[in-house]
Amino acid sequence: MKKNWLEWTVAGVSLVMVLATLAFLASDALSGPRKPPFVELTLKQPESHGNGFLVPVVAENMGGQTAEGVKVEVVLTPSSGEKETAGFDIDYLPRQSKREGWVRFDEDPRRGKLEAKVLGFEKP
Amino acid sequence: MAKEQGQRDARRSPTIRQSLQEYGRGIVGGLLFSLPLLYTMEVWWTGFIASPMRLIAALGGTFLLLLGYNRFAGLRKDSRFSEVAIDSLEELGLGLALSAFVLWALGRINWQMPPEEFVGKIVVEALLVAIGVSVGTAQLGDAEDSDDHGMGEDRDEPGFWGNLVLAVCGAVLVGANVAPTEEVVRLAIENSSLRLLALVLVSLVLTGVILHYLEFRHGKALPAEGRFRTVVVETGIAYAAALVVSAVTLAFFNRFDGVSSIIAVALIVVLALPATLGASAGRLLLRG
Numbered sequence: 400m401k402k403n404w405l406e407w408t409v410a411g412v413s414l415v416m417v418l419a420t421l422a423f424l425a426s427d428a429l430s431g432p433r434k435p436p437f438v439e440l441t442l443k444q445p446e447s448h449g450n451g452f453l454v455p456v457v458a459e460n461m462g463g464q465t466a467e468g469v470k471v472e473v474v475l476t477p478s479s480g481e482k483e484t485a486g487f488d489i490d491y492l493p494r495q496s497k498r499e500g501w502v503r504f505d506e507d508p509r510r511g512k513l514e515a516k517v518l519g520f521e522k523p
Numbered sequence: 524m525a526k527e528q529g530q531r532d533a534r535r536s537p538t539i540r541q542s543l544q545e546y547g548r549g550i551v552g553g554l555l556f557s558l559p560l561l562y563t564m565e566v567w568w569t570g571f572i573a574s575p576m577r578l579i580a581a582l583g584g585t586f587l588l589l590l591g592y593n594r595f596a597g598l599r600k601d602s603r604f605s606e607v608a609i610d611s612l613e614e615l616g617l618g619l620a621l622s623a624f625v626l627w628a629l630g631r632i633n634w635q636m637p638p639e640e641f642v643g644k645i646v647v648e649a650l651l652v653a654i655g656v657s658v659g660t661a662q663l664g665d666a667e668d669s670d671d672h673g674m675g676e677d678r679d680e681p682g683f684w685g686n687l688v689l690a691v692c693g694a695v696l697v698g699a700n701v702a703p704t705e706e707v708v709r710l711a712i713e714n715s716s717l718r719l720l721a722l723v724l725v726s727l728v729l730t731g732v733i734l735h736y737l738e739f740r741h742g743k744a745l746p747a748e749g750r751f752r753t754v755v756v757e758t759g760i761a762y763a764a765a766l767v768v769s770a771v772t773l774a775f776f777n778r779f780d781g782v783s784s785i786i787a788v789a790l791i792v793v794l795a796l797p798a799t800l801g802a803s804a805g806r807l808l809l810r811g
Contacts, residue, residue, distance in 0.1 A: 403537060406536075409616065417616060494637065
């Protein structure tokens with residue numbers, strides 16, 4: 400079998416890449432059953448924007464499985480007046496991953512109480 | 524070119540320029556055949572939904588397919604097993620590298636992701652890129668080259684197993700472009716059994732006509748005697764290969780989870796139409 404140094408290099412690098420991939424996948428497979436998705440929400444500093452207010456939301460899946468169609472809801476209870484509800488959906492939130500979004504309110508969230516929760520998600 | 528190629532046959536190592544051209548053709552083939560999948564959301568999602576065991580199995584299956592393709596249609600077909608194996612390994616490696624690069628360029632992977640997510644995405648995409656690399660290396664070259672290789676009778680006629688391997692490769696190459704999409708599920712759920720039956724008939728007629736009546740490159744002109752039987756048998760084999768490839772790819776993309784058996788069959792039938800086009804027309808064209 401005659402190959403030049405370039406072909407041997409490519410073959411060698413390929414071997415290393417394929418073995419590394421297999422080793423990674425095998426160690427991942429052997430790490431035991433995965434825990435269900437567990438989504439943690441973090442609210443960031445509200446900003447006034449046009450005629451309303453935007454609050455950045457970070458959703459992080461701390462569990463071991465992917466969550467599909469995550470429904471995020473944030474409720475604003477102002478010091479006076481009615482409650483306001485805002486939210487968004489996340490298509491896919493893979494395990495150990497973060498997605499960011501915003502919720503929008505008419506009233507200033509800085510004068511009131513914000514509560515964020517995950518309503519639910521599907522198994523993909 | 525023919526002369527350079529002749530040197531290669533004389534078991535001398537190729538020049539760097541020749542090797543680079545060969546890899547270049549492979550890379551172009553990889554992009555050409557798998558770009559639709561690199562641009563498909565469902566495939567990225569499969570990267571983080573599929574379990575690692577499933578990815579390992581898919582890597583193994585793809586490697587077997589590459590071995591088969593390189594053995595029967597590759598640039599150095601009919602060479603020793605070790606050469607075919609190294610070629611297949613290189614194609615898998617190029618597939619991984621190319622898939623990683625394109626996904627990164629498209630902003631689908633980054634270092635903030637957990638490694639399970641980007642490795643999964645790269646592996647899922649790399650499988651088809653690798654098959655594309657293999658086909659590109661063998662098919663996109665100067666036609667004169669491949670003719671030079673075709674010495675001896677059995678190289679011209681791949682035989683039963685060779686044809687089966689090529690049919691499976693063709694079915695995967697065409698079928699996998701459609702398999703991950705939601706549209707396959709839509710079509711399976713929304714169509715009546717009667718319409719699906721019609722789809723099976725259309726698939727069978729197309730397969731038979733492509734294999735024997737359109738005079739495709741490498742298509743066989745059959746002797747009148749026993750012709751009908753050969754047509755039926757070969758059409759059956761190609762369509763069966765398409766059904767199996769459809770079932771396996773659908774299972775890989777998790778389409779059978781919690782699905783009733785009639786919908787499972789409907790899914791397979793819907794996907795088998797593009798797959799059988801690959802198994803018949805693809806089989807003839809992939810031979811090079």
